[in-house]
Amino acid sequence: NAGVTQTPKFQxxxxxxxxxxxxxxxxxxxxxxxxxxDPGMGLRLIYYSAxxxxxxxxxxxNGYNVxxxxxxxxxxxxxxxxxxxxxxxxxxxxxxxxxxxxxxxxGTRLTVT
Amino acid sequence: xxxxxxxxGPFNVPxxxxxxxxxxxxxxxxxxxxxxRQDCRKEPKLLxxxxxSGNEDGRFTAQLNRASQYISLLIRDSxxxxxxxxxxxxxxxxNQFYFGTGTSLTVIP
Numbered sequence: 001n002a003g004v005t006q007t008p009k010f011q012x013x014x015x016x017x018x019x020x021x022x023x024x025x026x027x028x029x030x031x032x033x034x035x036x037x038d039p040g041m042g043l044r045l046i047y048y049s050a051x052x053x054x055x056x057x058x059x060x061x062n063g064y065n066v067x068x069x070x071x072x073x074x075x076x077x078x079x080x081x082x083x084x085x086x087x088x089x090x091x092x093x094x095x096x097x098x099x100x101x102x103x104x105x106x107g108t109r110l111t112v113t
Numbered sequence: 114x115x116x117x118x119x120x121x122g123p124f125n126v127p128x129x130x131x132x133x134x135x136x137x138x139x140x141x142x143x144x145x146x147x148x149x150r151q152d153c154r155k156e157p158k159l160l161x162x163x164x165x166s167g168n169e170d171g172r173f174t175a176q177l178n179r180a181s182q183y184i185s186l187l188i189r190d191s192x193x194x195x196x197x198x199x200x201x202x203x204x205x206x207x208n209q210f211y212f213g214t215g216t217s218l219t220v221i222p
Binding site: 042102107 | 117144147155156157158159162200204206208209210212214215
């Protein structure tokens with residue numbers, strides 16, 4: 001039981017390049033989330049998927065797209081990376097709704113030069 | 114105004130000490146509250162949920178004050194292994210969670 005897995009662990013991009021961050025969970029959770037964590041800012045929600053087939057914007061969605069591929073997988077795409085997107089990205093999953101614990105993946109450290 | 118505000122610390126305390134963290138939230142409609150723990154360069158993990166009546170888990174006690182819109186975390190008999198950043202998390206309903214910037218704790222031998 002791996003929990004939440006993320007790939008890659010580290011990535012360096014040049015401005016304007018694109019990439020997709022992958023996330024998968026094996027806990028049969030309904031909801032999945034993408035956050036970014038920056039110094040002094042805390043974790044901020046980028047997008048979430050309350051259930052398979054749905055996605056919604058969070059606090060900071062600009063410059064990102066997501067796909068809920070199936071119940072297990074939720075990917076985050078940067079179409080044209082910018083230095084402001086340098087951050088640590090965490091994927092999380094939960095049973096869904098406000099009461100349930102979120103389980104986080106190990107994170108992806110992304111640097112955009 | 115930020116949804117959730119925490120004193121970033123750092124808090125440096127000796128082993129065995131009692132330490133308390135507070136967190137304030139701006140939206141009175143907030144409905145659920147949590148404390149997460151994050152070790153250096155690791156992912157956050159749930160420490161405890163915070164219930165209206167307050168709750169305790171071993172050496173950890175969480176309290177909610179809805180009138181003043183703050184939650185607190187008390188750690189008794191601090192251990193070296195308690196050194197981490199503690200994140201306050203608030204939910205207004207649905208799937209949108211708001212995280213504080215975290216309070217750093219170092220327990221000194």
